[in-house]
Amino acid sequence: MKNIISIIKFTVLIVILFAVIYPLTILAIAQFAPNQGKGETISVNGKVVGYQKIGQKFDKVNYFWGRPSAVDYNAAGSAGSNKGPSNADYLAQVQKRIDTFLVVHPYLKKSEIPADMVTASGSGLDPNISPQGALIQVKRVADARKLPEEKVKQLVEKMSNKPKVMGTETVNVLELNIALDQLK
CATH class of the missing domain: 1.10.287 (Helix Hairpins)
Known part of the structure; x- marks a missing residue:
């Protein structure tokens, strides 16, 4: 007791x-x-529209798309797919993403698609893409919004985040799409 x-x-x-x-x-x-x-929120007109460090799903043709997500952009379930490059299911999933990307971007060749546009990040929530990933989408976005391609390309270049010391150049997809909405 x-x-x-x-x-x-x-x-x-x-x-x-x-x-x-x-x-x-x-x-x-x-x-x-x-x-x-x-968290580091991003607001437009006083309304929180997202978080700076968490990727969001954009799938409309008039917006730039981010990296695919292994967790469907669910921040509560951050995770990678845990499938390696020799896994048949993973390879089929990447091929499906490539095929989908090419349907919406018929002006591209498979070899022109950067890997970050068809592979999920380790967390499944990466908010950034490479400038190349954004630039290959310029034509689609410009056409959908009836904007000059050069204007949209300049926006991508302006929104590119260059590393301060080391690292790779990135573009935050949410910030880019907000800036895109503000273009006249």
């Missing part, structure tokens, strides 16, 4: 520590983080 009471006391202590005190401590610390720990 003495052991049972000790175990119950210990269990209550652990529950209070990890279910109450720890979360409240993390919440208090988050208040000092940018945006009070709610």
